[in-house]
Amino acid sequence: MYVADSRSSKAPVAPTPSTGGPARRGAAARAVPGAVLALGAVSMVTDISSEMVNAVLPLYLLTGLGLSPLGFGLLDGIQNGFSALVRLVGGHLADRRGRDGAARHKAVAAVGYGLSALCRPLLLFVHTVPLIGAVIAVDRTGKGLRTAPRDAMISLATEPAHRGRAFGVHRAMDTAGALLGPLTAFLVLRLAGGPLLADGGERHGYDAVFTVSACVATLGVLILLLFVPNRQEGEAASDSTPSLRASLSLLRLPGLRRLTLCAVLLGLTTVSDSFLYLLVQRRLGLSVGLFPLLPLGTAAAFLLLAVPLGTLADRIGRRRLFLLGHGVLLAAYGLLLSPLRGLPVVIGVLVLHGAFYAATDGVLAAAAADAVPAEQRGAGLALVGTGQALARFACSLLFGALWSAVGGAVALAWSAGALALCVGGAAVVLRPSSTSEALAVEESS
Numbered sequence: 001m002y003v004a005d006s007r008s009s010k011a012p013v014a015p016t017p018s019t020g021g022p023a024r025r026g027a028a029a030r031a032v033p034g035a036v037l038a039l040g041a042v043s044m045v046t047d048i049s050s051e052m053v054n055a056v057l058p059l060y061l062l063t064g065l066g067l068s069p070l071g072f073g074l075l076d077g078i079q080n081g082f083s084a085l086v087r088l089v090g091g092h093l094a095d096r097r098g099r100d101g102a103a104r105h106k107a108v109a110a111v112g113y114g115l116s117a118l119c120r121p122l123l124l125f126v127h128t129v130p131l132i133g134a135v136i137a138v139d140r141t142g143k144g145l146r147t148a149p150r151d152a153m154i155s156l157a158t159e160p161a162h163r164g165r166a167f168g169v170h171r172a173m174d175t176a177g178a179l180l181g182p183l184t185a186f187l188v189l190r191l192a193g194g195p196l197l198a199d200g201g202e203r204h205g206y207d208a209v210f211t212v213s214a215c216v217a218t219l220g221v222l223i224l225l226l227f228v229p230n231r232q233e234g235e236a237a238s239d240s241t242p243s244l245r246a247s248l249s250l251l252r253l254p255g256l257r258r259l260t261l262c263a264v265l266l267g268l269t270t271v272s273d274s275f276l277y278l279l280v281q282r283r284l285g286l287s288v289g290l291f292p293l294l295p296l297g298t299a300a301a302f303l304l305l306a307v308p309l310g311t312l313a314d315r316i317g318r319r320r321l322f323l324l325g326h327g328v329l330l331a332a333y334g335l336l337l338s339p340l341r342g343l344p345v346v347i348g349v350l351v352l353h354g355a356f357y358a359a360t361d362g363v364l365a366a367a368a369a370d371a372v373p374a375e376q377r378g379a380g381l382a383l384v385g386t387g388q389a390l391a392r393f394a395c396s397l398l399f400g401a402l403w404s405a406v407g408g409a410v411a412l413a414w415s416a417g418a419l420a421l422c423v424g425g426a427a428v429v430l431r432p433s434s435t436s437e438a439l440a441v442e443e444s445s
Contacts, residue, residue, distance in 0.1 A: 168310020
């Protein structure tokens with residue numbers, strides 16, 4: 001392990017139970033603390049809100065407003081790019097100490113969730129692509145602020161040996177929201193009686209989706225404020241506050257530097273969800289009315305596999321599973337490019353897509369938490385997440401340009417070839433360079 005969480009000398013220290021005592025056994029059995037479950041509930045509710053919007057926005061922009069694939073790639077890239085620009089700031093601010101010596105993880109996360117909640121009703125009043133892009137940018141700013149402190153709270157509240165499972169539980173709850181979001185949007189559109197496509201300026205069906213989404217997002221903020229503790233059990237109080245320069249210097253740590261480089265390398269060839277769903281809809285001939293339901297397949301597979309694969313990561317190594325997950329994504333690309341057609345192919349692509357997220361999303365955060373000290377956990381997680389988000393931003397721009405130039409199928413084929421090369425390169429990057437480093441990786445995994 002690189003990290004050992006310690007208690008502050010200012011805080012009361014609980015007596016240490018004997019190895020075989022009931023207190024020790026109870027602590028060992030409680031692999032998923034209450035704080036993780038509360039944060040999972042916040043993420044689940046927030047994801048219902050965000051995925052309601054994400055389920056209809058691509059179709060609305062491309063078909064309703066006539067946006068080109070390149071223009072959509074720019075807007076889709078904004079979702080990752082703006083998040084990346086503020087993620088480092090969010091991680092650094094979250095590590096700053098208050099007067100009680102505790103980090104401000106919850107406060108920064110609350111600001112992030114609040115910003116996203118404020119953006120939902122704004123979608124009711126913006127009807128042009130530039131204004132929608134501005135709202136998306138503010139929403140992604142909120143996401144960037146909250147992601148690192150949220151993951152830091154999860155890692156600090158959990159024993160190191162169980163971090164993969166804890167992140168798996170959180171991501172499963174988060175994905176339950178992703179599963180319910182598109183379904184809710186689909187039902188709201190039907191109940192509102194509006195057309196699925198915005199013809200002749202008629203958009204009351206979409207307005208109903210945006211209104212319900214705003215209410216749900218507000219509920220998520222309330223859950224965070226009421227049920228998530230201000231200080232996690234594994235957090236040590238401190239009088240010192242890491243400087244921004246010290247936060248950026250975390251890349252000097254070999255484990256974190258290699259993991260960040262790997263996340264960037266693979267992020268450059270990870271096609272965004274929206275583009276993948278558009279390719280599934282167009283190549284496999286699905287009706288437009290079923291488009292909002294496509295994310296359900298990914299979310300269902302993610303939900304079912306997040307905890308088992310998180311537990312597996314604790315056993316075989318988090319970095320290893322992270323690489324295997326990108327191999328699964330490559331298989332999804334191959335299946336979509338194959339001459340096979342029909343519902344089984346749609347299901348296969350979506351299941352592989354969900355398995356990719358289950359094997360990489362929380363697993364990457366758990367691996368990064370192993371490589372940074374507790375007092376800089378937010379900044380360390382933000383560095384890895386920022387690198388990945390910027391790479392995916394670049395991928396969205398490049399893929400949108402390729403689609404406009406050579407077509408979606410050819411663009412995906414090129415992306416698949418690049419992904420295969422990057423998986424091989426990442427395997428070399430993550431290979432321990434010495435026996436001592438190999439032992440450190442084994443212990444942290």
